[in-house]
Each structure stands twice: as structure tokens, then as C-alpha cells.
Amino acid sequence: MEGFDFDVIQRSWVYLFQEGMTFTVTLTLLAMTGGIVFGTLLAMMRLSAFKPLSMLAGGYVNLMRSVPLVLVIFWFFFLVPYIGAWITGASQPVKVGAWMSAVITFTMFEAAYYCEIMRAGIQSIPRGQVWAGYALGLNYWQAMAQVVLPQAFRNMLPVLLTQTIILFQDTSLVYVISATDFLGAASKVANRDYRLVEMYTFVAVVYFIISYGLSMLVKQLQDRIAIIR
Amino acid sequence: MGYNWHWKVLLEAEPGGTGTYLQYLIVGLGWTLVTALAAWVIALTIGALVGTVRTTPYTWLVRTGNLYVEIFRNIPLIVQMFLWFFVMPELLPTELGDWIKQMPPPWSSYIPAVLCLGIFTSVRIAEQIRAGINSLPRGQHMAGTALGLTLGQAYRYVILPQAFRIVLPPLTSESMNIIKNSSVALTIGLLELTGRARAMQEFSFRVFEAFAAATVIYLLVNLVVVLAMRALERKVRVPGLIGSQAVQAGH
Numbered sequence: 001m002e003g004f005d006f007d008v009i010q011r012s013w014v015y016l017f018q019e020g021m022t023f024t025v026t027l028t029l030l031a032m033t034g035g036i037v038f039g040t041l042l043a044m045m046r047l048s049a050f051k052p053l054s055m056l057a058g059g060y061v062n063l064m065r066s067v068p069l070v071l072v073i074f075w076f077f078f079l080v081p082y083i084g085a086w087i088t089g090a091s092q093p094v095k096v097g098a099w100m101s102a103v104i105t106f107t108m109f110e111a112a113y114y115c116e117i118m119r120a121g122i123q124s125i126p127r128g129q130v131w132a133g134y135a136l137g138l139n140y141w142q143a144m145a146q147v148v149l150p151q152a153f154r155n156m157l158p159v160l161l162t163q164t165i166i167l168f169q170d171t172s173l174v175y176v177i178s179a180t181d182f183l184g185a186a187s188k189v190a191n192r193d194y195r196l197v198e199m200y201t202f203v204a205v206v207y208f209i210i211s212y213g214l215s216m217l218v219k220q221l222q223d224r225i226a227i228i229r
Numbered sequence: 230m231g232y233n234w235h236w237k238v239l240l241e242a243e244p245g246g247t248g249t250y251l252q253y254l255i256v257g258l259g260w261t262l263v264t265a266l267a268a269w270v271i272a273l274t275i276g277a278l279v280g281t282v283r284t285t286p287y288t289w290l291v292r293t294g295n296l297y298v299e300i301f302r303n304i305p306l307i308v309q310m311f312l313w314f315f316v317m318p319e320l321l322p323t324e325l326g327d328w329i330k331q332m333p334p335p336w337s338s339y340i341p342a343v344l345c346l347g348i349f350t351s352v353r354i355a356e357q358i359r360a361g362i363n364s365l366p367r368g369q370h371m372a373g374t375a376l377g378l379t380l381g382q383a384y385r386y387v388i389l390p391q392a393f394r395i396v397l398p399p400l401t402s403e404s405m406n407i408i409k410n411s412s413v414a415l416t417i418g419l420l421e422l423t424g425r426a427r428a429m430q431e432f433s434f435r436v437f438e439a440f441a442a443a444t445v446i447y448l449l450v451n452l453v454v455v456l457a458m459r460a461l462e463r464k465v466r467v468p469g470l471i472g473s474q475a476v477q478a479g480h
Contacts, residue, residue, distance in 0.1 A: 063448075066405070066409075066447060066448050066451040067409070067444055067447050067448070068409040068410070068411075068412035068413075068423055068447065069409070069412075070412040070413060070415065070423050071412060071423045071426070071440065071443060071444065071447070074423070074426070074427060074430075074440055075440050075444075078430075078436045078437070078440070079437070082232055113479060163479075166479070169303075169304075169305035169306070170305065172305040172307050172308060173305075173307055173413070175307060175416060176415070176416060183305070183307065183308060187311075196311075196315040196316070197315065197316045197319045197320075200308065200311045200312055200315055200316050201312070201316055203308055203311075204304045204308050204309070204312055207303065207304050207305055207308055208300065208303045208304050211302075211303035211304070212299060212303045215302075215303065
């Protein structure tokens, strides 16, 4: 290991975590929240008896799941300025930074994956639950919000969280639009100081510790839920 | 929306002089498939081995298998790409490292990309195989032992033939994933389909035509993979079993 300079980590860790990791974690949390909300709506659409609605949601989900995330990131990076101009009525594409573009991309992309999880969750609830809700005088939205979704959400919690760990890892792909996430920050330092080996090894170790820790927590949660059921 | 579509750009010559942009993208698809296929071979071999080993009664084998799975599952794919591309040559003996770094252009990124994708995917396949083996009734293994089969024989003649068929449906999505994930190799300079779509966008300033063409190609590939795997599934299905698929997180 001679010739390696691990001091570079000590010199840059404040920047790495304050700039980079904050970006990564915030992006993960925003995309998780937005993705689960939008994904649940998509799942309800997919399960709707109204064919055009279920086909629209199904088409969206299948499209997102068939295309590489990197390509989706590029799509949104260039498309969002045009959509912005279309919404605001501006004649020129509006300027949207890498941050905003990343938030929109990951919310829209992850929604497709959360949708499939929530769909399985909703389908795991016995039909009698819905009928009982209707018999009590609840309408569709009330039955969904108060009877079906809480149970579906609880049943699927471990899978939803596992998906979130994958999302946390996948946010590192914003590297392709030069955003300064944890990997992006490390890569900037690595190229500035010409310390690629040290920085990328460090990045791998940090991602490993966080992802492994979170997956252990999910496993514990899974065991706990399994006992209650 | 204020965007002027210009689809004819696909038939214009790309600046590298190898033909039209459409041909340029098709060659990219070729690299995508060649990368995915080579990685798929590595992934299936290691995945089947590690997955099987983790169901055996030997604790140290199970632990080694678990360690392997946890390491490669908890590091993002792009970071693993960088490890194979930037870090691995430095850790090898100097001559070997230099030889890898000095390989002519597509190969210097192709080989790390294949190794990286293969090992990344092998972990996911190992999980599927292990789940497949564990989903078999325990009686299968016991019946094998009662008939006088050794552990190796029980695996070879009773357990694995069933487990491999059970995991076929999830393997469909893994084979699609490996094709999609190969796009991450553009970050280490492999000009596969997505990389070429981005290059085309930079050369021609035709952003959406380039990405739309790549998207359509991915959708077609997806269709072919799904149909092929469905045909394979029908062919090797275990009679009397309901093919069911558990929900899984994915990307």
C-alpha cells in the first residue's frame, strides 16, 4: 500500500459529508416520500376497474422499468426545462439545475418501483376488508385511506424500505449530470488531488457501512412484523 | 412544447465517419448486448455457486457466501465500476496493472465493465437461487438422503433441477436488469447504447431524437428478452407447480 495517501480523506471529509452526503440523503428522502405517494396513486390507478386509467398507469410503470436509470436521468435533465417552459408559458426553456432535475427524476422513476410494491400490498388485503368498509358506509377514498392502505403499507414496509436502500445507492448515478452528491464530491476531490484510489475506496466503504447498517435494521423490523402477524 | 423535431437526423452521417447516427446507435446496442451477455455468464456461474453453497450445512461456506453477497450488494453499481476501473489496476502487481491500463480503448473499459456487472449481478442471482432452494419442501432433501444419495448427489439429482426451474421467472427480470445496468459502464468510457445516445446528442444537438431512439431500442430488446424467457420457462416448467413470483425491490 506504499504510495497511497489516505490523508486526503482527512483533508476533505467535511466537504464530502457537508456537501455531498447532505445532497445524497436529502435526495433519497425527497424521492422516497414523493415516490411512495405517487407510486401508491399509480398502484390505485393500475388496480382501477376503469380500463383507460389502469392502462395509462401500467404503460407508465412498464416504460420506466424497461429503460436504464441513466437514460431516464438524461431524459429528465433535458426535458424538465421544456416542461417548465410549457407550464409557466415561457418562450425559452427554463433553467433547472442538476438538483431540481435529480429530485424530479428520482421521484418519477422510483414511483414506478414503489407502485409495483404497493400494488402487491393492496392485492394482499382480503376483499372482505373492502366490502366491510363499504358496508359501514365508507366511500372508495375512505375505504382506501382508512382500511386498505394502512394494512398494505404495513405488510409491505420491509420491501418499501429495501427499495429505499436501493434508491439511496442509485442516487449516486447523478454523477452523470455532474451533480455534487457524495460520489460527485469525492470524484471532484479525487481528480483535483489525483487521489482516485483512496477516494473511491473510501466512498465504497462509506456506502457499504450505511447500506449494510440500514439493511440490518430492515431485517430486524421484518422479524418484528412477522411475529405480530 | 417549443421543440422542433427533426427525425431525419438519424440518417445523417455521424462525425466519426462510421456511417449514419442510426448505425452508430445500433453498434452501441451491440456493445450493450456483448457486455450484458459476457457479464451474464459470469453472474450465472458465480451466482449459482454462491447461492447453492449458502444452503449447505457447512457453516464456514455459508458465512463466506454471506460475506460475498453483503459486500457486493451494499456498494452502488457506479462505485463498483470505479473500483474495477480506477482502483483494481493499482492494487495488482505493477506489470499486470500497467498492461490492463494500456489496453486499446474499448477493451480497457469493456473488461472492467464485464467483471463489475457480472459480479454485481451474481449476488442478486445467488439470492434468487438460495430462495429457490429454500422454497423446496425439506422432504425432498430427506427423501434423497433416505435413498442413500450423498449430499452432492441430492443436490445434483433432486434439489438443483427443481430449484433452477423455480428461479427462472425472477431470472427474466435479472437478465433485463443486466442489460439496463450495462448503461452505467458509460461512466468508465464504454460507448454502449446510452453512451452513444448521449454522444449523438452532443454532436448533433438533437437531444430528444437521440434519447427517444435509444428508448425505443431498449423497449424492443426488453420485448425480445421477455418473450424468449417466457418460451424457455414453458419448456422447462415442472409439471404440477404453480409458477408464482414474490415481490421484490429492484432497480
